[in-house]
Amino acid sequence: MKKLAAGNWKMNGTGADLAEVRALIAARPEPDCDMLLCPPATLIARMAEVARGSALRVGGQDCHAAASGAHTGDISAAMLRDAGASHVILGHSERRADHGETDDQVRAKAQAAIGAGLVAVVCIGETEAERDAGRTLAVIGGQLDGSLPAGASAATLIVAYEPVWAIGTGRTPTLAEIAEVHAFLRSRLRGLIGAEAEGLRLLYGGSVKPSNAAGIFALPDVDGALVGGASLKAADFAAIVAAL
Numbered sequence: 001m002k003k004l005a006a007g008n009w010k011m012n013g014t015g016a017d018l019a020e021v022r023a024l025i026a027a028r029p030e031p032d033c034d035m036l037l038c039p040p041a042t043l044i045a046r047m048a049e050v051a052r053g054s055a056l057r058v059g060g061q062d063c064h065a066a067a068s069g070a071h072t073g074d075i076s077a078a079m080l081r082d083a084g085a086s087h088v089i090l091g092h093s094e095r096r097a098d099h100g101e102t103d104d105q106v107r108a109k110a111q112a113a114i115g116a117g118l119v120a121v122v123c124i125g126e127t128e129a130e131r132d133a134g135r136t137l138a139v140i141g142g143q144l145d146g147s148l149p150a151g152a153s154a155a156t157l158i159v160a161y162e163p164v165w166a167i168g169t170g171r172t173p174t175l176a177e178i179a180e181v182h183a184f185l186r187s188r189l190r191g192l193i194g195a196e197a198e199g200l201r202l203l204y205g206g207s208v209k210p211s212n213a214a215g216i217f218a219l220p221d222v223d224g225a226l227v228g229g230a231s232l233k234a235a236d237f238a239a240i241v242a243a244l
């Protein structure tokens with residue numbers, strides 16, 4: 001399967017930052033992996049315009065589970081698609097923490113995203129307290145079971161394992177810990193979606209940077225990365241893309 005380098009710009013970026021996108025496309029015109037950037041909703045259409053005809057795909061960072069209606073400030077999956085998005089990140093730990101998103105809500109959003117023709121990038125991950133308590137696999141197993149939409153396939157779903165304590169902190173699990181979780185997720189996915197699990201991309205996320213990307217990407221069952229801070233600068237993200 002083709003690996004995926006996905007960038008999450010979070011609440012960063014205005015029109016001026018599209019210069020980084022142009023630089024990224026110029027640096028990696030024909031990457032060996034798939035390349036995705038998820039800017040704030042305000043930039044999706046403009047980034048999609050910059051990316052037109054290139055290998056770069058553009059995604060959203062969240063969507064509402066409903067198709068339309070009285071949900072002030074929210075955005076539907078169809079709206080993301082209309083703006084030029086092909087993917088949407090769902091259930092990021094910052095959404096779960098800041099907005100109280102539950103597995104049920106993430107599942108409903110993923111269902112809506114897939115229904116609208118988007119690829120859902122569903123995020124799961126344990127907190128530091130959960131890891132310290134030896135509950136990592138129980139927590140992420142529960143999140144996976146609860147967040148997965150019915151009928152998910154390798155073509156419509158990507159799962160990102162992002163330990164909450166590794167996001168934006170510069171800390172990462174050991175390579176052995178990442179490998180353990182990804183093997184566990186692959187096995188759990190076999191039980192949930194059968195043979196589709198083999199081709200479903202499992203991303204690692206949490207303080208991925210040019211200096212640690214190659215080691216992480218060499219692990220079995222790591223099919224790419226979801227990158228926060230290091231996706232904001234073309235040079236850093238291009239280096240991560242080159243490591244895949």
Ligand code: PEP
Pocket residue numbers: 008162166167168169170205206207208226227228229230
């Ligand atoms: C993220 O927010 O998805 C993330 C992995 O952030 P960072 O790479 O900055 O740790």
